[in-house]
Amino acid sequence: MWPSAPTALTPDELNFLHTDPARGRKRWSIIAAVTVVCVLIPLLLPLLSDSMRTHLAGDTEQVSAEVTSVQPVGNCRGGQRHSVAVTWMSDGLEQSGAYTTCEDPPQVGASVTLWIGAGGNIQTNSPTGDRIGLIALSVALGLLAIGAGALAVVPLGRRRRRLLRSVNHALDAVGPVETKYHGRYDELHIRLAGAHVAGPPATRRAKVTLRSQFGAKPIGRGHRELRGAWQAMYVVRADQASKYSVALLARGPQRCWVEFRNRGGK
Incomplete structure (x- = not known):
């Protein structure tokens, strides 16, 4: 069983933090793979359609067509879908066809620029x-994947490095606390058990850095089981002007290292 007043990281926790860079490289590799998939999907999906592949290759004919009728055919998100019938001249012969649009349809008799494929397929964009x-969508999805991955990996890596630097600092006992989740499992709301002040109880929003249990390997993520009462919280004694504080929650065989932003910290 853990000592009643823990003062440092356990050997298993230290080993977990020292091997974290390797885990970080693995996480970045996964993010890179997801980014590649996000970039390629918008570029490859249109190629599954013969008409779109022909159009993107520039093998469609640009024509000026006349709108002969406009008919509503269903609903689009936030609007109505219309079928637009058109006629155009190609090689001296009059051709006809129709396309659908969710945008405001042209008026009957209006002239529109279209691109016609060999099989009569109509494209409204050049x-x-x-x-x-497609390239813009591909780049946007790639940047979104990188940004989302960085938001998940970078702050976690920084929290673990700050925890590792605190190994030689003493811990100050705060007292029993109660925790609950607010959304994601890696974020806890912590308040002193039984503490009451004027207005809503004072709470600290903390991020889970790692959790461990006697006789088991540490785990670097939160879980619903972290909710509830803890026998004690210990705060690492560090520079009072620092931006973050590292704390340890303890109850029986369970330990959970968290980090919260200091109020007024630089």
Whole structure:
């Protein structure tokens, strides 16, 4: 069983933190793979359609067509879908066809610019415009994947490095605390058990850095079982002007290292 007043990281916790850089590289490799998939999907999916592949290759004919009728055919998100019938001249012969749109349809008799494929497929955007749009979507999804991955990996790595630097600092006992989750499992709301002040009880919002249990390997993520009462919270004695504080929650065989932002810290 853990000592009643823990003063440092356990050997298993130290080993977990020292091997964290290797885990970090693995996480970045996963993020890189997801980013590649996000970049390629918008570029590859249109190629599954023969008409779109032909259009993107520039093998469609640009024509000026006349709108002959406009009919509502269903609903779009936030609007109505219309079928637009058109006629155009190709090689001296009049051709006809129709396309659907969720945008405001043109008026009957209006002239519209279209791109016609060999099989009569109608495209309303130019090949260049569609290529630019696909590339922009691909880049946006790639940046989104990198940003989301960085938000998950970078703060966690920093918290673990700060915890590792606190190994030689003493711990000050705060007292019994109660915790609850607010959304994600890696974020706890901590308050002193039985503490009451004027207005809502004072709480600290903390991020879970790692949790461990006597006789088991440490785990670097939160879990619903961290909710509830803890026998004690110990705060690492460090520079009072620092931006973050590291704390240890303890109850029976369970330990949970958390970090919270200091009020007024630089």
